[in-house]
Amino acid sequence: xAKTTQPDSMESTEGETVHLPCSHATISGNxxxxxxxxxxxxxxxxxxxxxxxxTTNSMAFLAIASDRKSSTLILPHVSLRDAAxxxxxxxxxxxxxxxxxxxxxxxxLTVTP
Amino acid sequence: ExxxxxxxxxxxxxxxxxxTLSCHQTNNHDYMYWYRQxxxxxxxxxxxxxxxxxxxxxxxxxxxxxxxxSQENFSLILELASLSQTAVYxxxxxxxxxQQDTQYFGPGTRLLVL
Numbered sequence: 001x002a003k004t005t006q007p008d009s010m011e012s013t014e015g016e017t018v019h020l021p022c023s024h025a026t027i028s029g030n031x032x033x034x035x036x037x038x039x040x041x042x043x044x045x046x047x048x049x050x051x052x053x054x055t056t057n058s059m060a061f062l063a064i065a066s067d068r069k070s071s072t073l074i075l076p077h078v079s080l081r082d083a084a085x086x087x088x089x090x091x092x093x094x095x096x097x098x099x100x101x102x103x104x105x106x107x108x109l110t111v112t113p
Numbered sequence: 114e115x116x117x118x119x120x121x122x123x124x125x126x127x128x129x130x131x132x133t134l135s136c137h138q139t140n141n142h143d144y145m146y147w148y149r150q151x152x153x154x155x156x157x158x159x160x161x162x163x164x165x166x167x168x169x170x171x172x173x174x175x176x177x178x179x180x181x182x183s184q185e186n187f188s189l190i191l192e193l194a195s196l197s198q199t200a201v202y203x204x205x206x207x208x209x210x211x212q213q214d215t216q217y218f219g220p221g222t223r224l225l226v227l
Binding site: 049087 | 117146148150153154155156157158161172203205215216218219220221
């Protein structure tokens with residue numbers, strides 16, 4: 001399975017812009033990069049995804065390296081509600097019609113007031 | 114906003130007993146998934162389904178059965194619950210299941226097997 005590498009944890013302060021890195025050196029050409037986040041006692045929440053071009057939505061900006069071997073999720077002006085485990089996931093085609101999500105441990109983002 | 118609900122939200126079961134976890138989605142999605150999450154670890158896919166009355170095995174199907182009686186409902190069945198099945202179980206749904214299709218998750222069911 002395609003794998004990603006993320007730091008175990010990062011710390012930030014409210015109002016800062018946070019850059020969450022993800023390495024995916026063996027990514028295939030047709031694999032999308034997905035980001036989900038999860039807070040304790042809740043299910044994962046979709047954040048964003050991309051293939052080659054940088055993408056942006058109301059939650060975050062996703063910067064994808066030109067060789068696609070790494071990406072960075074950028075969270076502008078974080079608040080306490082952004083504290084969560086952030087998962088960088090490659091969308092893998094696993095046969096039939098199943099495009100499963102393979103979750104790792106992710107990056108625990110701590111936000112302090 | 115996508116809506117996936119799960120019941121029960123938590124359950125205590127005895128070893129060897131039968132456990133049924135239920136999932137309901139109102140997104141009109143074709144695909145539904147069951148994942149388990151162990152403390153400190155990521156999610157792992159147990160079973161999934163892309164049409165009613167049909168289910169497929171995921172990465173860790175042993176000890177679990179799944180049932181998809183309708184597009185909206187997807188159940189996970191533990192016929193003989195074991196201690197090792199203590200975990201949090203998440204259900205998810207998605208549209209066509211393509212590479213760009215976003216999976217929306219339910220709140221999870223915390224299962225404790227004693």
